[in-house]
Amino acid sequence: MKKKVLIIGTGLAGLSTALRLSTDGYEVEMIEKYHRPGGRLNLLEKNGFKFDMAPTFFSMSYEFKELAEYCRMPMPFEFVELDPLYAVHFEGDSRSYLIYKNLKKLAAEFQSVEPDMERKVARFLKAAGEIFHDTENIVIKQNFDSLFSYLLQLTRVPIKHGPKMFYSMWREMEKNFDSFEVKVIFSLVGFFLGATPFDTPAVYSMLNYTELVHDGYHNVKGGMYKIVEGMVAELDKRGVKMHFGVEVDRFEKNHSGISAFVDKTGKRWDADLFVVNADAASFRGQVMGRPKFSPEKLDSKKWTLAPLTIYLGLDTKVKNMYHHNYFLRRNFKEYAHKIFKNSIKLDKPYYYVNIQSMHNPDYAPEGKESVFILCPVPDLRYKSDWSDAEEIADAIVKDMGERTGFDFAAHTETRIVYHPKHWESMFNLYRGSGLGLAHDLNQVGGFRPANKDEEFNNLYYTGASTIPGTGLPMTVISSRLVTERIHKDHGHLSKK
Numbered sequence: 001m002k003k004k005v006l007i008i009g010t011g012l013a014g015l016s017t018a019l020r021l022s023t024d025g026y027e028v029e030m031i032e033k034y035h036r037p038g039g040r041l042n043l044l045e046k047n048g049f050k051f052d053m054a055p056t057f058f059s060m061s062y063e064f065k066e067l068a069e070y071c072r073m074p075m076p077f078e079f080v081e082l083d084p085l086y087a088v089h090f091e092g093d094s095r096s097y098l099i100y101k102n103l104k105k106l107a108a109e110f111q112s113v114e115p116d117m118e119r120k121v122a123r124f125l126k127a128a129g130e131i132f133h134d135t136e137n138i139v140i141k142q143n144f145d146s147l148f149s150y151l152l153q154l155t156r157v158p159i160k161h162g163p164k165m166f167y168s169m170w171r172e173m174e175k176n177f178d179s180f181e182v183k184v185i186f187s188l189v190g191f192f193l194g195a196t197p198f199d200t201p202a203v204y205s206m207l208n209y210t211e212l213v214h215d216g217y218h219n220v221k222g223g224m225y226k227i228v229e230g231m232v233a234e235l236d237k238r239g240v241k242m243h244f245g246v247e248v249d250r251f252e253k254n255h256s257g258i259s260a261f262v263d264k265t266g267k268r269w270d271a272d273l274f275v276v277n278a279d280a281a282s283f284r285g286q287v288m289g290r291p292k293f294s295p296e297k298l299d300s301k302k303w304t305l306a307p308l309t310i311y312l313g314l315d316t317k318v319k320n321m322y323h324h325n326y327f328l329r330r331n332f333k334e335y336a337h338k339i340f341k342n343s344i345k346l347d348k349p350y351y352y353v354n355i356q357s358m359h360n361p362d363y364a365p366e367g368k369e370s371v372f373i374l375c376p377v378p379d380l381r382y383k384s385d386w387s388d389a390e391e392i393a394d395a396i397v398k399d400m401g402e403r404t405g406f407d408f409a410a411h412t413e414t415r416i417v418y419h420p421k422h423w424e425s426m427f428n429l430y431r432g433s434g435l436g437l438a439h440d441l442n443q444v445g446g447f448r449p450a451n452k453d454e455e456f457n458n459l460y461y462t463g464a465s466t467i468p469g470t471g472l473p474m475t476v477i478s479s480r481l482v483t484e485r486i487h488k489d490h491g492h493l494s495k496k
């Protein structure tokens, strides 16, 4: 007999889980709070301009290929590899540094500041690559039945990587490089994980390996939302129903587990099994009422930075810029130490800019440009008043104009600004945190909220705040891990 699964949330992890479970013979239904699928991987449209709302590139593209193979479907979209990966602009420096995967070209970019760069970066990446390959299958792509099984699994990681758990990513940069520029650029990945490079363990330098050697970064032909459109079209063919504007806020149970989730209008959504794609930590607190995830406990966890995002529709083409750009300054240490908890004034922020219509010309009308700016900011625990968001956006757009010699403000035809309160209310992101729970060593693996519920045998979680972690490829892996768990507990309905 068919088993019915209800998936709460249509983010990338929810959609990937729906594809896998429908392949395995489950009847799948999905409900979603927002008005369209994709979660954070979403699309904005205004006055003829389109914008990728949040993710603009990703690594580990092979995880999407694995998903398509598992689901016996053609790849639903086409990858576009970034080359160069991105450009970095330092304040007061008229040149920009291009980050290439080709180490010779990369070394040439930095020859004036980092002599012997090719040898140094090759040595650094070799060590980073060893960590990645020694942990990918043992730790990242594993379910753990208990904290003990996680710790046991960690003992399989070669002991030589041990010391890198105990010193920082910044220290690792200092050991390998001399120039401020290279150290800063390679340690930016620390922020994605939810901490400064001064607090992030050096083991995470494996992310430099994934960007520079292993698989690089990719965008999608036609825009990032093609990922969602392709998956939804396939789910549609399979008869998976999706309901939008539906937010669950309580549950009902019977002797065998959860019997239904109930939405804010009182409608019951029943099924045999339930997979929650909403944030695995805050959902446990806010909907399941678990004391371990009370507001105080949630607030005491480490969360990734919140986004302040700016979408500009320009009346002309941009000059002197690359697709993906970081705008940094010279006060890196001081800024890093303040950025997570700064509650008052965002003075001279750091930001990332993606000229979206360069990859995808149909994102802007003929001769015009669509631009996305992301400025990571403190979450709502530290800065709850965002009445100054437009003012901050003005300052960023002005700064970008001064540093590139192109007057973005004068050419702006359309503008949208989203601050952490918007992000919180659109997708239930806890305190507006953009990437979910941070990845401190005590918040990963067996310490991260599990993908199986502690109490109910028919309730599971998938997405950025459960295992293995945040980012698009990680959420695809998360869908694989939760599917494996469901098979283990409830059987494989259609053995492939």
Ligand SMILES: Cc1cc2nc3c(=O)[nH]c(=O)nc-3n(C[C@H](O)[C@H](O)[C@H](O)COP(=O)(O)OP(=O)(O)OC[C@H]3O[C@@H](n4cnc5c(N)ncnc54)[C@H](O)[C@@H]3O)c2cc1C
Pocket (backbone or CB within 6 Å): 008, 009, 010, 011, 012, 013, 014, 031, 032, 033, 034, 038, 039, 040, 041, 053, 054, 055, 056, 057, 058, 059, 246, 247, 248, 249, 277, 278, 279, 307, 309, 374, 426, 427, 428, 434, 435, 462, 463, 464, 465, 470, 471, 472, 473, 475
């Ligand atoms: C600004 C920004 C930039 C980013 N850039 C990148 C990038 O370049 N590359 C990259 O790899 N990653 C990036 N990320 C991270 C990436 O977007 C996430 O890791 C990933 O999309 C998370 O997917 P998910 O399925 O776990 O969660 P989500 O996308 O958040 O999906 C969860 C869904 O559940 C819904 N939901 C929540 N609560 C309820 C409820 N009670 N009832 C019903 N529905 C509910 C939400 O509305 C949402 O649609 C970025 C994130 C942000 C915010």
